[in-house]
Amino acid sequence: MSTKTSILPVVGSHHRTLEVEVLRYDPDKDDKPYYQTYQVPCEEEWVILDVINYIKDNLDRTLSYRWSCHMAVCGSCGMMVNGEPTLTCASFVRDMPAKIRVEPLENFPVARDLIVDMDSFVEKLSSVKPYIIAADERTVEDGTFTQLPAQLADYMSYTHCINCLLCYAACPQVNLNEGFVGPAALALAHRYNLDSRDKGRSVREDVVASNAGIWECSFVGACSEVCPKHVDPAAAIQQIKIAATGDYFINFLMPWKKSKNTDEASSGGGK
Amino acid sequence: MKLANGNYIRSPNRYSWWLRQGRYVRYMMRELSSLFIGVFSVMMVWGLYRLSQGETAFTAFTDMFWSKSILVLSVLMFLFAAYHSYTWFIVTPKAMPLKLGGKRIAAGVIIGAHMLLWLLCSVAVWAAFVYGGAV
Numbered sequence: 561m562s563t564k565t566s567i568l569p570v571v572g573s574h575h576r577t578l579e580v581e582v583l584r585y586d587p588d589k590d591d592k593p594y595y596q597t598y599q600v601p602c603e604e605e606w607v608i609l610d611v612i613n614y615i616k617d618n619l620d621r622t623l624s625y626r627w628s629c630h631m632a633v634c635g636s637c638g639m640m641v642n643g644e645p646t647l648t649c650a651s652f653v654r655d656m657p658a659k660i661r662v663e664p665l666e667n668f669p670v671a672r673d674l675i676v677d678m679d680s681f682v683e684k685l686s687s688v689k690p691y692i693i694a695a696d697e698r699t700v701e702d703g704t705f706t707q708l709p710a711q712l713a714d715y716m717s718y719t720h721c722i723n724c725l726l727c728y729a730a731c732p733q734v735n736l737n738e739g740f741v742g743p744a745a746l747a748l749a750h751r752y753n754l755d756s757r758d759k760g761r762s763v764r765e766d767v768v769a770s771n772a773g774i775w776e777c778s779f780v781g782a783c784s785e786v787c788p789k790h791v792d793p794a795a796a797i798q799q800i801k802i803a804a805t806g807d808y809f810i811n812f813l814m815p816w817k818k819s820k821n822t823d824e825a826s827s828g829g830g831k
Numbered sequence: 832m833k834l835a836n837g838n839y840i841r842s843p844n845r846y847s848w849w850l851r852q853g854r855y856v857r858y859m860m861r862e863l864s865s866l867f868i869g870v871f872s873v874m875m876v877w878g879l880y881r882l883s884q885g886e887t888a889f890t891a892f893t894d895m896f897w898s899k900s901i902l903v904l905s906v907l908m909f910l911f912a913a914y915h916s917y918t919w920f921i922v923t924p925k926a927m928p929l930k931l932g933g934k935r936i937a938a939g940v941i942i943g944a945h946m947l948l949w950l951l952c953s954v955a956v957w958a959a960f961v962y963g964g965a966v
């Protein structure tokens with residue numbers, strides 16, 4: 561083996577101590593959440609999730625939180641860091657001030673410590689029928705769908721969502737209106753609406769173009785600003801608004817067209 | 832608020848939530864701008880009405896704009912209208928992802944074209960007023 565010096569940065573050197581205020585809540589003991597402070601010796605290359613892991617491993621085993629991949633893929637480590645919805649495995653400690661406050665994601669009920677109850681989100685996500693609704697029943701003999709790269713590019717960016725919920729935590733409308741379908745679910749609906757293989761737009765419209773859907777959005781734009789995957793849900797929602805407005809006028813001026821669209825889509829098993 | 836199932840709902844303050852973050856403040860300012868634009872529209876309609884009443888009435892209306900309070904209000908209305916227009920044009924690529932020959936047009940180009948058009952229209956209106964003899 562050669563004795564070349566390493567080009568990697570020196571790891572394992574104590575960089576600085578971070579004061580971390582963590583929201584704690586134990587539903588069996590506490591009437592309401594409170595903050596607990598930890599002093600954490602951090603290393604240069606750490607992300608916030610490493611800090612939380614350090615607390616769990618070395619300082620306080622009772623701390624509960626979610627994480628899995630440590631590489632911005634699974635979407636489970638979202639938390640509020642100094643009031644900003646943050647994917648903690650993708651945010652470096654070196655970009656943080658000396659004191660940080662870590663809380664569970666806003667706009668969701670706190671289940672325990674940094675864990676939120678995300679059932680409402682899962683329901684909203686499934687309510688937009690996020691799967692391909694084809695025009696006709698297809699059999700194996702029909703072969704696969706074909707799609708051109710350009711058609712793929714139309715919706716590709718909307719497939720990048722990792723369901724991290726940061727956009728829901730950032731959205732004031734989610735906070736004000738419990739029923740609002742919300743950014744990620746609407747972006748996913750748009751992803752399928754844009755897919756050349758899909759004919760389910762009018763089926764999805766019941767939920768998507770309702771008052772609890774796109775029309776609840778007042779285009780704050782916060783969702784797109786916090787999204788770690790650049791999904792741009794705000795753009796998706798505005799585009800659906802325009803498409804839905806177009807549909808409305810077409811239905812109004814040419815009612816016979818509407819029935820045709822609906823028949824086409826519902827025969828594809830979208831009911 | 833603690834729920835029956837043990838979950839806890841933390842709700843941000845109903846009145847001050849938007850002061851916590853720059854992006855919410857910017858949003859609220861955009862929403863607030865509609866108030867000023869509303870006031871401006873009412874003033875314009877009022878001006879039309881005064882115009883229909885003849886020259887003295889209309890001169891009284893335009894003279895009103897030289898009073899200090901109306902002048903301050905006008906400046907505010909102008910700033911809010913400008914900010915509102917800016918926020919509107921800056922998001923156009925989101926609502927309108929245009930394609931040319933199968934390729935997405937860059938966001939900056941769409942915004943730039945809108946801003947340019949906005950500028951040209953403003954200059955045209957201004958020139959019509961100044962050279963058209965309205966001022």
Ligand code: SF4
Nearest residue numbers: 721722724725727787
């Ligand atoms: S749209 Fe972005 S912020 Fe929202 S859940 Fe998906 S990845 Fe997260």
Ligand code: FES
Nearest residue numbers: 629630635637649
């Ligand atoms: S741990 Fe998987 S996204 Fe952060």
